Amino acid sequence: xxxxxxxxxxxxxxxxxxxxxxxxxxxxxxxxxxxxxxxxxxxxxxxxxxxxxxxxxxxxxxxxxxxxxxxxxxxxxxxxxxxxxxxxxxxxxxxxxxxxxxxxxxxxxxxxxxxxxxxxxxxxxxxxxxxxxxxxxxxxxxxxxxxxxxxxxxxxxxxxxxxxxxxxxxxxxxxxxxxxxxxxxxxxxxxxxxxxxxxxxxxxxxxxxxxxxxxxxxxxxxxxxxxxxxxxxxxxxxxxxxxxxxxxxxxxxxxxxxxxxxxxxxxxxxxxxxxxxxxxxxxxxxxxxxxxxxxxxxxxxxxxxxxxxxxxxxxxxxxxxxxxxxxxxxxxxxxxxxxxxxxxxxxxxxxxxxxxxxxxxxxxxxxxxxxxxxxxxxxxxxxxx
Amino acid sequence: xxxxxxxxxxxxxxxxxxxxxxxxxxxxxxxxxxxxxxxxxxxxxxxxxxxxxxxxxxxxxxxxxxxxxxxxxxxxxxxxxxxxxxxxxxxxxxxxxxxx
Numbered sequence: 001x002x003x004x005x006x007x008x009x010x011x012x013x014x015x016x017x018x019x020x021x022x023x024x025x026x027x028x029x030x031x032x033x034x035x036x037x038x039x040x041x042x043x044x045x046x047x048x049x050x051x052x053x054x055x056x057x058x059x060x061x062x063x064x065x066x067x068x069x070x071x072x073x074x075x076x077x078x079x080x081x082x083x084x085x086x087x088x089x090x091x092x093x094x095x096x097x098x099x100x101x102x103x104x105x106x107x108x109x110x111x112x113x114x115x116x117x118x119x120x121x122x123x124x125x126x127x128x129x130x131x132x133x134x135x136x137x138x139x140x141x142x143x144x145x146x147x148x149x150x151x152x153x154x155x156x157x158x159x160x161x162x163x164x165x166x167x168x169x170x171x172x173x174x175x176x177x178x179x180x181x182x183x184x185x186x187x188x189x190x191x192x193x194x195x196x197x198x199x200x201x202x203x204x205x206x207x208x209x210x211x212x213x214x215x216x217x218x219x220x221x222x223x224x225x226x227x228x229x230x231x232x233x234x235x236x237x238x239x240x241x242x243x244x245x246x247x248x249x250x251x252x253x254x255x256x257x258x259x260x261x262x263x264x265x266x267x268x269x270x271x272x273x274x275x276x277x278x279x280x281x282x283x284x285x286x287x288x289x290x291x292x293x294x295x296x297x298x299x300x301x302x303x304x305x306x307x308x309x310x311x312x313x314x315x316x317x318x319x320x321x322x323x324x325x326x327x328x329x330x331x332x333x334x335x336x337x338x339x340x341x342x343x344x345x346x347x348x349x350x351x352x353x354x355x356x357x358x359x360x361x362x363x364x365x366x367x368x369x370x371x372x373x374x375x376x377x378x379x380x381x382x383x384x385x
Numbered sequence: 386x387x388x389x390x391x392x393x394x395x396x397x398x399x400x401x402x403x404x405x406x407x408x409x410x411x412x413x414x415x416x417x418x419x420x421x422x423x424x425x426x427x428x429x430x431x432x433x434x435x436x437x438x439x440x441x442x443x444x445x446x447x448x449x450x451x452x453x454x455x456x457x458x459x460x461x462x463x464x465x466x467x468x469x470x471x472x473x474x475x476x477x478x479x480x481x482x483x484x485x
Contacts, residue, residue: 005390008388008389012389012392016388050437052422053429054429055426056426056427057429057430057435058433058435061451063451065453068453070452091433097447106442106443106447108438108441110432112432116432117431119424119427120424120427121427121428122428136438169428172421172424172425173425174438175439176425176428176429176434176438177434177438178438178441179438179441179447203433227453229435229450229451233450237450238437238450302392305396306395306396306399309396309399309400309403313399313402313403313406316403331439331470332470333446334470335439335440335441335442335446336441336442339438344413344418344421344422345409345410345414345418346410346414347406347407347410352403
């Protein structure tokens with residue numbers, strides 16, 4: 001124990017002697033770990049958030065498809081679905097998209113039947129009548145309006161319609177409501193000019209959650225031109241979207257991993273002439289090969305452990321305290337109305353251990369191997385270079 | 386004081402900081418954000434929401450779970466992706482049990 005403490009002392013002194021090099025390695029290593037940790041924590045928090053929130057989504061959504069595309073669903077389909085055993089409420093949903101040429105943003109216009117009670121995350125209330133709307137925080141900001149303010153939208157007949165804003169969703173719900181405009185169902189039908197007796201899709205309540213797949217199958221059999229989407233599929237969609245394998249996440253992830261590999265490769269392919277000479281001198285004054293390896297092990301571990309711990313903490317702070325401000329512009333794409341991420345902190349030990357194993361182990365190994373090669377060579381040869 | 390003891394002290398402080406991150410996340414999940422989470426669940430239930438409002442530039446990025454299979458390739462199969470978000474939101478095949 002005392003011996004190892006002394007070796008750590010020597011290792012630290014040796015790192016301090018090369019302080020600029022050590023500092024540069026620790027900084028680069030910390031940044032790589034922080035980037036990896038940010039991506040893993042961010043995607044894992046979004047997946048957890050999706051799993052928690054979408055658990056309250058409709059059990060089953062039934063869309064009608066025509067020519068492979070989403071089409072409006074007729075009211076009689078609702079009646080047919082209701083006849084299937086095990087099904088509760090079947091409600092038509094009215095929604096669509098609205099492009100605002102003034103701001104260049106797309107909004108989602110969604111209908112409500114007015115039965116929903118007032119919501120905690122809504123300042124004001126939901127629209128109860130025509131001419132009223134509730135909007136997301138993103139729209140309130142971009143249109144510079146708020147509760148008791150006004151919102152003018154152009155309907156499908158190219159006529160401007162004035163709505164009174166009766167509610168604004170709080171920023172804490174931005175992930176769900178940022179681009180939403182909530183209108184009364186009849187208002188949505190008029191606004192988009194939907195033909196009478198048709199809805200955008202149908203939300204179905206299923207009493208027994210274990211029967212979801214069976215009921216989805218029955219709906220598909222009964223109405224072959226429909227596409228039933230179960231709640232578990234919603235969750236699975238977000239699982240895939242935020243999986244580390246998915247597009248951008250993988251791109252950023254691979255860039256960070258490649259940067260780390262270059263760092264490790266640089267270490268593994270050789271040590272500097274100064275370091276070789278140092279090992280030679282240590283051997284000449286009586287250090288064993290095992291002592292030299294222990295010294296190099298501690299040198300590697302000091303750098304890797306410090307960088308890993310600092311990087312992981314930085315990743316956590318970046319994602320959960322600073323709302324992932326460095327990742328957000330990368331993820332934003334071309335969205336004009338982009339939400340702030342108020343994610344529930346989530347730190348999976350699995351992520352921390354994986355990150356630790358994938359960064360600390362290869363770095364320490366790549367420090368020891370070239371040192372071992374030098375340490376087994378004759379000290380005189382090493383010192384002579 | 387020996388350098389090794391300073392290093393061990395600093396490392397222990399970092400480990401404690403990481404453990405406090407764990408504890409913070411745990412308490413936020415169990416008590417701190419529980420009310421906020423319930424409020425969001427209530428919102429999803431009342432409005433029948435199905436997707437996150439992250440990418441609003443196209444139908445298939447705004448509602449990845451609701452989109453038809455062809456939307457991400459609206460021009461022709463294997464056309465170049467129009468939107469940067471399309472590199473995050475890959476097409477999702479879910480209906481009928483198809484998975485990627």
